[in-house]
Amino acid sequence: MYFEKIDSLNDLKKLSIEQLKILADEMREVLLLKLSSHGGHIGPNLGTVELIIAMHYVFNSPIDQFVFDVSHQSYVHKMLTGRKQSFLEARHYDDVSGFTNPDESEHDLFCIGHTSTSISLACGLMKARDLRQEKNNIVAVIGDGSLSGGEAYEGMNNVVEVGTNMIVIVNDNEMSIAENHGGIYQNLKLLRDSKGKAECNFFEALGFEYFYIENGHDMNELVTTLKKVKDVEHPVVVHVHTIKGKGFKFAEENKEMYHAGPPFDRKSGKYIYPLDNPESYPAVTAAFLMEQIKKNPKVAVLNSGTPGGFGMNAEWRKEAGSQYIDVGIAEEHAVAMASGMAKNGVVPVLNVYSTFLQRAYDQLSQDLCINENPAVILVYLASVYGMNDKTHVGIFDIVMLGNMPNIVYLAPTCVEEHFAMLKWAMTQREHPVAIRVPAKEFISSGKEDTTDYNKLNKFAVTRHGRDVAIIALGDFYTIGRDVADKLKAECNMDVTLINPKFISGLDTALLDSLKKDHKLVVTLEDGVLEGGFGQKIASYYGTSDMKVKNYGIKNSFPDRYNVEELLIENGITVEKIAEDMEKIIG
């Protein structure tokens, strides 16, 4: 048992190569124990056990600085740098985040959760090191999947320009989350097939010296090569061929399913919670999109490297054929491509997580909105009910898309509205349209939505009352409804309830009409308050007598939060809102 005895990196450095191999097996077992009962990123961590041990064996962290791309492969790094307990003891499992985190350790340089950023961040460390006339190694670890992102390419270009010590380790497991897509992957294959000897070498073309490690689980090969590149005085790429999910049969066999997930049964290889809920927005939307694909050869469905989250499993993708496009982790390209497709008469539907759509802000503005091409974007997990790591929080989309000219941004409150909006978006040819797919719960109103969405910015009044109106957007509509119910039940107040549906514009006629017999308008939105939907309404009423109270999340990066607590912190509970309202209207 070596792992239990390793309390510092010095302890690690005392081991022999043979002992490192045993250590790797032990650490993989620890990983599997935690992952199977806790969940997390499975494939990426199992696949880099030997690599990360070898890195810490050869280099001298934190003097030598490691930057892990997307950092979901950093568990072994954490286990070796003072956070062993969080992998050995169940009660400490959640002491560490799933990503590198400078608050946890000086061995973690950055909080990283989006892909393709490691080389640029490391390039900054590199240049600063040079200006400070220091001599440490800078090591960026990036997966083959992350190489499809433009920032990685920009980083590589600039590392070569700086020209001094930098070791880019390309962890090539032949997979992104799903399969890889893009020209670069032909070259990686050529390099693997030729054992790194092919003349046509993407990395050499960019100016890197290139090394290849055929077996990324062979400790000898890893240590030998890393020792060779340590203290090198120019940028090198070490291309390491690994197996994603290495050492856990089910993860090796189904790499996509085992990229990340909840707790699982090690014997059967089954997740303990079923992943596919047929009554979920991703599932019903994917089914709807498949119908559209079958009906119309000019419908195309795009995503950028995360099809699984949108109900598009391997079978679905096969069935969609050439009408399915995965651009790799390349959101900028995805948005621009969708704009180009719409321009040439096709109906592109881009599926993307809110947090990653941020990566295409300028493409949304320039490539899409300025050109007003009728592409459709489905924005997933744009909600406090979405992913809750601070790098993955999806609550900034209203600020981003809701304030962008020429795009229609819609917020359905139930599945019927969702489909009515989607159908409209896919048939109209006037506007780019984005839909904020609900993330809180799957709600069916049971009645068809016959709204004509060509009438832009028309809010729906769902209850007519007086004195107070609640404008409750998307996922928070039910909170507004519950407040109205409570005020009716407890104070016999008839509150006007409004489902605005449109995020990107105001129903000024309705807002004006409320002035007649309302004193207070309350807005509720499932996103950041500042720069959001409600503040436009406050501004609109600014010179009138109408009082306005906006509810949303304080501008911040909430991290690993409990939703209920976050809502309480932001005053968003039925009780608190009802109480505030009574106070305000006196």
Added chain:
Amino acid sequence: MYFEKIDSLNDLKKLSIEQLKILADEMREVLLLKLSSHGGHIGPNLGTVELIIAMHYVFNSPIDQFVFDVSHQSYVHKMLTGRKQSFLEARHYDDVSGFTNPDESEHDLFCIGHTSTSISLACGLMKARDLRQEKNNIVAVIGDGSLSGGEAYEGMNNVVEVGTNMIVIVNDNEMSIAENHGGIYQNLKLLRDSKGKAECNFFEALGFEYFYIENGHDMNELVTTLKKVKDVEHPVVVHVHTIKGKGFKFAEENKEMYHAGPPFDRKSGKYIYPLDNPESYPAVTAAFLMEQIKKNPKVAVLNSGTPGGFGMNAEWRKEAGSQYIDVGIAEEHAVAMASGMAKNGVVPVLNVYSTFLQRAYDQLSQDLCINENPAVILVYLASVYGMNDKTHVGIFDIVMLGNMPNIVYLAPTCVEEHFAMLKWAMTQREHPVAIRVPAKEFISSGKEDTTDYNKLNKFAVTRHGRDVAIIALGDFYTIGRDVADKLKAECNMDVTLINPKFISGLDTALLDSLKKDHKLVVTLEDGVLEGGFGQKIASYYGTSDMKVKNYGIKNSFPDRYNVEELLIENGITVEKIAEDMEKIIG
């Protein structure tokens, strides 16, 4: 005289190669006539005369579809596609924009003004063509400078993935706006030096078939090669070696100065308006940064491909040495690199235009703000007084940066405040800080700004009054002051005047104190109203009796506007605001 007789592309196609050469000379002369008296993009257009003639000679636009990257090299294309008059007749010069524009012609597919987008947009056209089972050629023209942008790389990757007809023409004039930076440029040089024969080929590594044109001004070579690739059934790159500014001696000799500019004298090669105004924010800031560089080896100044606009000419850059970094047109990398440098104890100051900073939205959020590294960003031309093409308007930054957690965004109103803020930003180690460099006019207050900017979100009350307070941000501070002056002069009203200085947070103590003896707060901001600074104040006062009136620019992409007209349209004149205020407070 051929050019005058060419009224359609069919007329062009009737010419012989020899006649095309004469046509090129004629068109270059027409260009020089217009450019010298009107200004515009000089080098890029002079350098692509033969290339674009050859493209239209060989291909069949608009059935074959051309996408011009950044599209500042599209003048010859416009001259050949129905817009000749706008180059021949001075009174029609402004009938066309400086960029491709679908409103002008069906030969223009997109409005394009940001770099590196062409291949992705063309990839969308390509995929749509395939789904529609059509057969036309898609041609993207991209300069070597634009190849440094990540979106171009994402596009190339995906073009190869689609795998059908696509012709990427790389116009290699060995220049970006300034010199090129990045590993890719070593490969382009190798390819040029080997006449396209080098084994190590970036484009081939990505999966393109590759063609090289040694003399991009040789009509024979151009036409022959383009004919060869026409109707190709897979993606090809045609690497064309051209001379930026070709045919105008001064532009060939000083490629950077003649990238774009105002009218110039063809004989002396001098611009008619002097470019370097020593009393301008770029000039004084560059001088200040040079002082800092000299004093402190840990200060570094970054930009992404546009040093000239920030007072950093070739001499300045040489003097700054390794403390100057041009990352190429790679804003994403620039922000991430700055974050990395700040993390390793260096003081990075990134200079960037507002419109291009949009390209790094996610890097600002993830690489910089989540990590709270103390990088400094100088945001230029964030103003209605900045660039006025709709692709270059710089008025969206307040929405973007002002609503981003953890960054301090500052708006100076005079040069003294600008430097006080910049000095503070460069010494503090707590926050990323951005400064919205004034764009309207160079104002010196004549007195030192001794504000302690560590006290975040403290607004400055510059006049104490009652009833009405004007909070006037940055460049619009003088409008607020003039309104106050007018109300004093005409109505003897003593208006409170506030210079908020901080964009990214509210001085809630001050806002609360205004409730005592003020009825109306007016906000003024030189940016888009929706999601901006003023709406936060409207929201803050939403449940109080305070009236709030927000002034800013309507959410839109204003194009080639006259500033005064734009302000009038948005109700932002001293007269209108004073009148509104009188009305509101009755």
